[in-house]
Amino acid sequence: xxxxxxxxxxxxxxDAARIKDLLVAHVARVEQEEGCELYAFSFDVADPDVIxxxxxxxxxxxxxxxxxAEHQKAFGRALRDLGIVDMSVKTWEGSFSRTLMGD
Numbered sequence: 001x002x003x004x005x006x007x008x009x010x011x012x013x014x015d016a017a018r019i020k021d022l023l024v025a026h027v028a029r030v031e032q033e034e035g036c037e038l039y040a041f042s043f044d045v046a047d048p049d050v051i052x053x054x055x056x057x058x059x060x061x062x063x064x065x066x067x068x069a070e071h072q073k074a075f076g077r078a079l080r081d082l083g084i085v086d087m088s089v090k091t092w093e094g095s096f097s098r099t100l101m102g103d
Contacts, residue, residue: 005055007089026075035062
């Protein structure tokens with residue numbers, strides 16, 4: 001069963017763009033982890049201080065290993081140091097249903 005992770009990071013006004021390099025580097029590292037099928041951050045078009053989180057993992061074990069990885073812990077510390085205003089990250093079990101558009 002696929003594990004889906006969705007969430008958001010809210011920064012202080014104007015700070016979201018400041019952490020872009022941190023996000024890019026972290027995505028490159030996490031994409032190499034076993035069981036990672038998708039790991040992405042995106043800037044919310046309606047609120048420039050919100051960064052959306054989307055992840056897809058092959059198993060709960062793969063997601064747990066990600067959570068224990070040293071680079072993930074360092075990423076969490078870096079976010080705290082940046083003064084994040086709000087953050088929420090949640091998981092769901094899921095399976096592919098159908099394609100709504102495109103391929």
